[in-house]
Amino acid sequence: xxxxxTNLLEDDARIGALVxxxxxxxxxxxxxxxxxxxxxxxxxxxxxxxxxxxxxVPVFFPExxxxxxxxxxxxxxxxPGPIDIVDIFRKPSDIDAHVDDIIAKQPRAAWFQLGxxxxxxxxxxxxxxxxxxxxxxxxxxxxxxx
Numbered sequence: 001x002x003x004x005x006t007n008l009l010e011d012d013a014r015i016g017a018l019v020x021x022x023x024x025x026x027x028x029x030x031x032x033x034x035x036x037x038x039x040x041x042x043x044x045x046x047x048x049x050x051x052x053x054x055x056x057v058p059v060f061f062p063e064x065x066x067x068x069x070x071x072x073x074x075x076x077x078x079x080p081g082p083i084d085i086v087d088i089f090r091k092p093s094d095i096d097a098h099v100d101d102i103i104a105k106q107p108r109a110a111w112f113q114l115g116x117x118x119x120x121x122x123x124x125x126x127x128x129x130x131x132x133x134x135x136x137x138x139x140x141x142x143x144x145x146x
Contacts, residue, residue, distance in 0.1 A: 007126035009109070009133045018109055018131060019145040022084035025138075026055040026076055026107065028098060029089030032067050039113065040089035043139040044068060047087075051146055055079050059090065076105045083107035087138050092118040103128045111138055 009015050025047055031040040048054040048068055056067035057076055064072055073079045076086055076098070086107045088095060095118045102110055102125060109131035112118065122132045 004123070004127040007129065007131045008122060009131050014131075015133055015136065015141060016145045018085070018133070019138075019141050022052060022108075024053045024055065024081070024083050025085045025087055026057050026073075026079055026083045026105075027087045027089065028057045028076060028102075029059050030056045030067055031089075032058070032061055032064055039137075039139075041067075043087065043089075043113070043137065046139050047142055050142060052084075055083065057086075076101045076107070079105065085109045085111050085138070087111045087113065088116065089113055090116070092116055095121040099124050102130065106130065109133060111136070113137060114140075 027044040029040055030044050031038050035041050044054050056072045086102055099121050110125050112134040114137040117134045125132050
C-alpha cells in the first residue's frame, strides 16, 4: 500500500464508520465467564449483546472450548470466514507475537484496547492493509456509534 498511514484511524468519523460497519469481531485475549468483571470479558459480552457476532480467541485457558456460548479458536487465522475487527486485549509488548497471525487472517481492522499502544505493530498491520485503532475502548465506541 502506497500510503499505509491512511490505515491508522485516529479521527472519530473513520472510527465511527468502522464500528457502524462491523458485524463480526474476534476478541484476542478474551477472558472466560469466571472473569466477567474484567474488560477482556465484559467488552466482548456487550458487543455480542449489541449487534455483533463475537468470536473468542483466548490466549490462555487451554481447557476452554467455548466462551459466551461460542466456539473458541486458538489463533485468529484459524477463525473461519471474514472478520471485521480483531479486538486485542494484550499488553503492548505482547502484541508483536500476534501480528503475523492477524496479518494472515486479513481482518478489516485491528483494535488495540484503551491504554494499549504499539507503534511497530500498528505500522506492520497498516502496511499489510489492515486498519488500526489504538488506545480506545471498543465498548465505549460501540455505545457511541451503534
